[in-house]
Amino acid sequence: MKVTYSWLKDFVDLKIAPVQLAEKLTMAGLEVVSLEEAGKDYIFEIEITSNRPDWLSVLGIAREVGAICGLKLKTVNLKETKIKVKDRLPVKISVSDKKDCPFYSARVICDVKVGPSPDWLKQRLESLGCRSVNNIVDITNYILFETGQPLHAFDLDTLNQKEINVRRGRADEKIITIDGQQKILDPEILVIADKDKPVAIAGIMGGKESEVTFKTRNILLESAVFNPILVRRGKQKLGLQSESAYRFERGVDLETAKTASLAAQELILKLASGKPCAYKSAGALKPSNRVINLDLVYVNKILGLAIPAVKIKQILSRLGLGVKAKTKNILAVKIPGFRQDIKLPIDLVEELARIYGYAKIPQSVPAIRPSRNISDKSDFTGLIKNILSGLGLREVITYSLVDRALLSKSGINTDRNLLEILNPLSKEQEVLRPALLPSLIRCLAHNLDQQQENIKIFEIADVFSAEAGSVREEPCLAIALCGINSFLTKQGLVKEELTLLHLKGMLEALFNRLGARSFNFIRQEERKINIILGNQEAGFMLDLSRQALDTFDIKNRQVILAQLSLEKLSGHINLGKKFSNIPKFPAITRDISFVIKNEVSVSELLSAIEAKGAPLLRQARVTDYYQGKQIPQGFKGLTVSCIYRLDERTLTEEEVNPLHDQVCSLLKERFEITLR
Amino acid sequence: MDINLIQTQIESDLSAVTTAVALEEVRVKYLGRKGLLAELTGAIPGLPVEQRGAFGKEVNALKNKLLNLIAEKEKVLKNSGSVLKKENLDLGMPGIAQELGSIHPITQIIDEICAIFTRMGFSIVRGPEIETEYNNFTGLNIPLEHPSRDAFDTFYLKNYSKFLLRSHTSPVQVRAMKAHKPPLAIVVPGRVYRPDAVDASHLFMFHQIEGFLVDENIKFSDLKGILELFAKSVFGQEIKMRFRPHFFPFTEPSAEVDISCIICKGKGCSVCGRKGWLEILGAGMIHPNVFKQVGYNPEKYTGFAFGMGVERIAMLKYGINDIRLFFENDLRFLKQF
Structure with missing residues (x-):
């Protein structure tokens, strides 16, 4: 809403x-977002909150200025002019449903001289960003800005039978609005009609056919509440x-509807001559009688x-509120019609705080009682x-809304269980993603394009799906690795491509740190490995196929991914700690280095070792592995470290040696190893 | 064996020592398990009984003297730096360590803000991103068909007319208040969605942090006190703060909260639009109608609520000028945080 300094001065002695x-x-x-100098005047642009339709007028803002600055509001009380008997003109007004239109009034003014507006009027409208049309239209706009009450002037002679009917639109009806667009109407739209056709869309826009032009002689001036x-x-x-x-959608005031109509007539008679020939209204004007009791203690509280x-x-x-003291601490506050936003005592508290000044409210720190559980x-x-x-x-962090194409590119079935957005602004907001990985692959691809060598990323976010007629939202973790891991050692730079084993190592570290002890990795397909927590599948690791890489334009790279349900993981998290004694007696460690066929499962081998060596053997783990020149094709070199220990005394070599020999024989016989 | 002779030899051996390794060799030669002193001690039983005492004492004295000499030599070696010299270390060479990953800047801001409030006694609660119309609007005193909804453009779901993507974190107020009785002191971080056209300062997805406190006798002055503590923790003790009246359907009285511009210190610059102030959050006293919706007695309880955009705060704090950078996830961006 724009307002000028000089216009405000009409109402308050600023x-x-x-x-x-x-x-x-x-x-x-009333946040002033801009203040512009315009000639001798100043234009304020004010952001009006949706609860205050009364501020959508110069008068309303002036009233506020009066309250803030302690100034009296100057208003004029207009009196209804009598219509001469010889001038009386019959017009018929009807409202089909009072709920749609609680109040409708029409004035007929005949023999008006439609012409350009005087400069002062043009200037006031233009400074508010409103184009001047002709004196009649300009006056309706002027009164709208001044009082907040929208008015509309019809060319009376275009209204069939000089009749006005406020009713719903009919299914086959059309109207061309004053901006020249054809609009198709229906029973959900309220219209102003004459005897046989709509002439305006109620409260929204007038029709082209009935608009006031320089040829217009007689007008019908509408002021209503819709x-x-x-x-x-x-x-x-x-x-x-x-x-x-x-203004109508925010609510206008019945009382203002009446006074604005009269003010407009006064101005028309003054600037366009003419004579009043009829005043008709439908619907009752009930003055607001609402009274709210305000407890002064409550204000303070x-x-x-x-x-x-x-x-x-x-x-x-x-x-502009009526105030009467009821008791020492209680005020009876009468709420005028233009303050429909004030419904409860708390609304009055806000008014007081606003005008008195938020800045005057002190700062305090409450005793916060923490909420348990x-x-x-x-x-x-x-x-x-x-x-x-x-x-x-x-x-x-990537967007939860994605385009379908991204999902299908990643091999996700987009026909079923997808949650779609009803009103996306673009294709990128079509669906709620059912998985995080497609977004992460796209993120990898972006970074590869930016010449990033070593990309290790993760995201934790909800994923969404439609399930059995309802919606499902579940927190997920996704990890994506791609590129060359390079790091310095004392021997120099080591470079290696990130692989599934890197990812496995990260997940193991994560699970161990979270106390999720029973996890396992089981190969499901050539490139897909299931992550098992307890006995339940909780996610998977994936080595992205060449085909999938191509769709993302990723070249000469391996992309390693993991997805994990956090809901399933959280059931296995155990952050409770329990101390076990640090071993008092030294262990004896024996390493076995051997060559073994690639097909042999290392985890099977380790459990066989542990079973054989129990109870003296406390742990068997792979401490080194090698594949390369010295190892024949189809084999790998492994070093397994066996730790033997007793809690109650120091073990002797004589005890360990025969046992370790048995372990070695087992490996030779069952796993066909060759010692190196 | 002549103890004096041995002592002279020890002294000459030690004077030739220049490295830690050589010193260790000397130590082993004399004090080792098969060293000279062990040999001397081993010879004691073979001596006539009357000589054993005196000889033993001499050996012990020698041993102590030797220990002292070695300790002294060690000190000398350490001070002269010759222990390090062996490594020939050039500190200009890169250090060796594993590269750390990083936490997204938005998460960092959320964590920082939540930590401020948890120190004050607030609890962190989260809520779903798919919400009901009731929790997102009606329960928060936002009427179905009113212009006040225009401020909350919302994504709806196809085929599930009951559901929408929350357009703010406030629905968690309704959830928490329906599930728990006062007192409540809660902060809620999370993603929110609005069909906004994308540009340098608008996105269709962003993050908010909601906070609310409900108890008997919570006042507007408490809101001012708590938010000042918060803003000074995040933006520095020197900032100024102001509360401007505003309208939100779910609070009354409502306020928008500005801090003095952290770039120009309130003088007016391009970041604050020459105003000297930056709006950072919306707040107010929880509307009695919201309490009625959740079944609280508004006569007994009062409370305040506030909400802020995390991206905006991150942008101000880090000097980021395009909100899209947060979700592009360029490593050159992420590595800066």
């Missing part, structure tokens, strides 16, 4: 400079926006600030993020 006024308005909730929801639906449906609709009672009364009356104990995301970043992974 003494402060525009800049200071702008500051005061902003601090009272159902805000109907106007809102109508404008959304028809894709129309207007100053009128903007909410704000933490005691505003003096005198000040309270002053602020409320300056805002409320925070989500199973939320381990923070811990998981820390562990993974410690392992060299970088957290990314």
Whole structure:
């Protein structure tokens, strides 16, 4: 909403400079977003919140200025002019449903001289960003901006039978609006019709056919109150926006509807001559009688600030509210029709705080009583993020909304169980993603394009699916690795391509740190390995196929991925710790280095060793492996470290040696190893 | 054996020592398991009984003297740096360590802000991103067909008319209050969605942090106190703060909260649009209608709520000028945090 300094001065005797006024308005909730100098005047552009339709007028803002600056509001009380008997003209007004239109009034003014507006009027409208059309239309707009009440002037002679009927549109009806567009109407849209056709879309826009032009002689001036929801639906449906609709959907005041109509007539008679020939209205004007009792103790209780009672009364009356003391601490506050937003005592508290000044409210620190058992104990995301970043992974955040194409590129079935967005702005917002990996692959591809060599990323976010007629949202972890891991050692730079074993190592570190002890990795397909937690599949690791890499334009790279359900993981997390004694007696360690066929399962081999060596053998683990020149094709070299130990005394070599020999024989016989 | 002779030999051996390794050799030669002193001690039983005492004492004295000499030599070697010299270390060479990963800057800001509030006694609660119309709107006193909804453009789901993507984190207020009785002190971080056209400062997905406190006798002055503590922790003790009246359907009185511009210190610059102030959050006293929706008695309980955009705070704090950078996840961006 724009308003000029000079226009405000019509209503309040402003003494402060525009800049200071702008500051005061902003601090009272009318945020001045720009203040422009225009000739001798100043234009304020104010952001009006949706609860205050009364501020969509110069008068409403002036009333606020009066309250803020302690100034009296100057208003004129107009009196209804009598219509001469010889001038009386019959017009018929009817409203089909009072709920759609609680009040409708029409004035007929005949013999008007339609012409250009005087300069002062043109200037005032233009400074508010409104184009001048002709004196009649300009006057309706002027009164709209001044009072907040939208008005509409029809060319009376275009209305069939000089009849007005406020009714719903009919299925086959059309109208060409004043902006020249044809709109198709229906029973959800409220229209103003004459005897046989719609002549305006109620509260939104007039029709081209009945508009006031330089040829118009007689006019019908409409001032009404329309159902805000109907106007809102109508404008959304028809894709129309207007100053009128903007005000009607926020709610206009019955009383103002009446006074604005009269003010417009006065101005028309003054600027376009003519004579009043009819005034008809339908619907009752019930003055607002709402009274809210305000307890002064309540004001203090909410704000933490005691505003003096005198000040309270002053602020409320300056805002146009009726104030009467009921008891020492209770005020009966009468709410005028233009303040439909005030419904409860708390609304009055806000008015007081606003005008008195939020800045005057002190600061205090409450005693916070913490809420027990409320925070989500199973939320381990923070811990998981820390562990993974410690392992060299970088957290990314990607969009939960994706395009279908991204999913199908990644081999995800897009026909079933997808949750689609009803109103996306673009293809990139078509669906809620059922998996994180496609977004991570895209992120990898982007970084490869930027010549990044070593990409290790993860994301924790919810994934979405449709399931049995309902929606499902589940937290997930996804990891993506690609590129060359290079690191310095004392011997120099070591470079290696990231592989499934790197990913496995990260997951093992994660599970161990989370106390999720029973995990396993089971190959499901050539490139896919299931992650098992307990006995349940909780996710998978994947070595992305050449074909999939091609669709993402990733060349000469291996991409390693993992996806894990955090819901399933959290059931296995155990952060409780229990201390076990540090061994008092030394262990004896025996390494076995051997060559073994590639097909032999290492985990099977290790468990066989542990079974054979128990109970003296405490642990068998792979401490080195090698594949290369000295090892024949189809084999790998392994070193397994066997740790023998007793809790109660030092083991002797004589005890360990025969046992270890048995372990070695077992390996030779069952696993066909060759010692190196 | 002549003890004096041995002692002279020890001294000459030690004077020739210049490295830690050589010193260790000397130590082993004399004090080792098969060293000279062990040999001397081993010879004691073979001596006539009357000589054993005196000889033993002499050997012990020698041993102590030797230990002292070696310790002294060690000190000398350490101070002269010759222990390091062997490595020939050039500190200009890169250090050896594993590269750390990183936490996304948005997560870092969320963690930082949540930590401030948890220190004050707030609990962190999360909520689903797919919400009901009721939790997102009606329960928060946002009427179905009213212009106040225009501020909350919302993504709806096809075939599931009951559901939408939450357009703010406030639905968690409704959830938490329906599930628990006061007192409540909660912060809620999370993703939110709005069909906004994408540009340098708007995206269709972003993050919010919601906070609310409900108890008997919670006042607007408490809101001011808590938010000032918060803003100073995040943006520094020197910032100024102001509360501007505003309208939100779920709070009354409502406020928008500005801090003095952290770039120009309030003088006016391009970041703050020459105003000197930066809006950082919306807040207010929880509307009695919201309490009625969740079954709290508004006569007994009062409370405040606030909400802020995480990206905006991250952009201000880190000097980032394009919101899209957060979700592009370029490693050259991520590595800076």
